[in-house]
Amino acid sequence: DAKTTQPNSMESNEEEPVHLPCNHSTISGTDYIHWYRQLPSQGPEYVIHGLTSNVNNRMASLAIAEDRKSSTLILHRATLRDAAVYYCILKGSSNTGKLIFGQGTTLQVKP
Amino acid sequence: ETGVTQSPTHLIKTRGQQVTLRCSSQSGHNTVSWYQQALGQGPQFIFQYYREEENGRGNFPPRFSGLQFPNYSSELNVNALELDDSALYLCASSFSATSEYNEQFFGPGTRLTVL
Numbered sequence: 001d002a003k004t005t006q007p008n009s010m011e012s013n014e015e016e017p018v019h020l021p022c023n024h025s026t027i028s029g030t031d032y033i034h035w036y037r038q039l040p041s042q043g044p045e046y047v048i049h050g051l052t053s054n055v056n057n058r059m060a061s062l063a064i065a066e067d068r069k070s071s072t073l074i075l076h077r078a079t080l081r082d083a084a085v086y087y088c089i090l091k092g093s094s095n096t097g098k099l100i101f102g103q104g105t106t107l108q109v110k111p
Numbered sequence: 112e113t114g115v116t117q118s119p120t121h122l123i124k125t126r127g128q129q130v131t132l133r134c135s136s137q138s139g140h141n142t143v144s145w146y147q148q149a150l151g152q153g154p155q156f157i158f159q160y161y162r163e164e165e166n167g168r169g170n171f172p173p174r175f176s177g178l179q180f181p182n183y184s185s186e187l188n189v190n191a192l193e194l195d196d197s198a199l200y201l202c203a204s205s206f207s208a209t210s211e212y213n214e215q216f217f218g219p220g221t222r223l224t225v226l
Binding site for chain 2: 041042043044045046087098100101103104
């Protein structure tokens with residue numbers, strides 16, 4: 001299973017953009033890049049996913065490097081509610097749909 | 112649309128006992144996955160059930176077992192509880208077992224404490 005590397009923690013100010021990086025240098029051609037986040041005392045929730053092209057949804061944007069060895073989750077205006085652990089996960093067809101979580105990045109948002 | 116629900120919310124057991132945790136999947140989902148999350152760690156995949164059959168297993172011993180019912184709800188059973196089994200147990204449901212892009216919907220978890 002391909003591995004991802006994320007910073008342990010990041011800080012942001014409220015209403016400012018946040019860029020959460022993820023390195024996945026051993027990604028295979030068919031691996032999708034998924035992001036989940038886990039708010040305090042809750043189960044993880046899906047944020048966004050992509051394969052090659054940048055993606056946008058109501059929660060965030062995902063920027064994928066041209067060589068696919070890294071990606072960045074972008075929160076355009078952080079709110080206090082965005083304080084969570086963010087997980088970058090690679091999901092391929094060979095892993096029976098399981099999600100392999102790393103340590104994730106703990107995002108603190110300051111008012 | 113009802114989301115993923117889990118019961119009980121909290122549970123305290125003693126070493127050597129057995130426990131059953133329950134999960135109701137989101138409407139229309141036929142796949143349920145179970146994860147164990149120790150304090151301060153990311154969730155670890157235990158196993159997945161697809162249409163009532165086990166469809167993949169993580170690195171957990173046989174005393175972790177499960178069931179999926181015709182309505183796609185699921186149970187996680189743990190026998191001979193050990194202190195290290197203390198964790199948050201998460202259930203997640205999805206439309207498909209193997210899709211690379213299919214998102215999983217998680218429940219709030221069951222907090223198990225083994226004394």
